[in-house]
Amino acid sequence: MKTERITLKGIPALLIGEPSHKVYLYVHGKMGSKEEALAFAEQACPAGYQVLAIDLPEHGERKNGPERLLPWVVVPELQFMDQYARVHWRQVSLRATSIGAWFSMLALQEKALRRALFVSPIVDMEDLIGRMMQQANVTEEQLKAAGEIPTTFGETLSWPYLCWVREHPLRWRTPTQVLYGEADELTSYAVLDRFKRATGAQLTLLADGEHWFHTETQLAVLQAWEGAHL
Numbered sequence: 001m002k003t004e005r006i007t008l009k010g011i012p013a014l015l016i017g018e019p020s021h022k023v024y025l026y027v028h029g030k031m032g033s034k035e036e037a038l039a040f041a042e043q044a045c046p047a048g049y050q051v052l053a054i055d056l057p058e059h060g061e062r063k064n065g066p067e068r069l070l071p072w073v074v075v076p077e078l079q080f081m082d083q084y085a086r087v088h089w090r091q092v093s094l095r096a097t098s099i100g101a102w103f104s105m106l107a108l109q110e111k112a113l114r115r116a117l118f119v120s121p122i123v124d125m126e127d128l129i130g131r132m133m134q135q136a137n138v139t140e141e142q143l144k145a146a147g148e149i150p151t152t153f154g155e156t157l158s159w160p161y162l163c164w165v166r167e168h169p170l171r172w173r174t175p176t177q178v179l180y181g182e183a184d185e186l187t188s189y190a191v192l193d194r195f196k197r198a199t200g201a202q203l204t205l206l207a208d209g210e211h212w213f214h215t216e217t218q219l220a221v222l223q224a225w226e227g228a229h230l
Helices: 034-047 071-088 099-108 125-135 140-146 159-167 189-199 216-229
Strands: 003-008 011-016 022-027 050-054 091-097 116-119 148-150 156-158 176-181 202-206
Touching: 003 071, 011 034, 011 071, 022 034, 022 071, 022 099, 034 050, 034 091, 034 216, 050 071, 071 091, 071 099, 071 159, 091 099, 099 116, 116 216, 125 156, 125 159, 140 148, 140 159, 156 159, 176 189, 176 216, 189 202, 202 216
Parallel strands: 022 050, 022 091, 091 116, 116 176, 176 202
Antiparallel strands: 003 011, 011 050, 148 156
16 A cells, blocks of 8 residues: 655644545544554545544654643544645544544544444443443542642543533544443443443454453454444
8 A cells, every 4th residue: 555654734634545535534542553554444544444543642653742631632633633634535434442432522522524433432432431430549639729630540630621521522423433342441431321322333342352452362353343334
């Protein structure tokens, strides 16, 4: 596949595929990188799409950069990515994973996208933060007073982050397909079902799937699902 490394407003990006009027924006999840889009492009490019992917802050080529993986940083970056796409392609779709899906929905909920493909999406960040607070035995009062509280499981709880989440609710209307592992430890089925009912998203469930699709079986399901819903 034709692959070009470009820079979008200082952000490392990959553009994959032969020239087309259709593009998928690819947004990876935590611990990912823009190079993950290469596997998706194996499905999308033969179907007539190009794929445009960026590294989120603290990931890929930006791992040691100054920007942090915070919604008020990421959302403007994804909005610029969308603006760039609309100048260069007539049809824009979205493929996103985990927290990348949440960031993308925040950034693009007012945009006219053809469709969205989400893998293990975070769809209710307030619920996730609340469960992390319970796991860490941290109350809202304690978090508000401290501002930030590190946890033993590697996440730092943040009062400004929680406030931002509450001030920016999702209003997602794009036709959406979701691939979800029923053993997902970050998003419960009840939370995802609420998202489905609110947005009309279509769900594909993998009985033994986890949040991170990484086994041979899980990746085969992922590949087949992508090919079926382009």
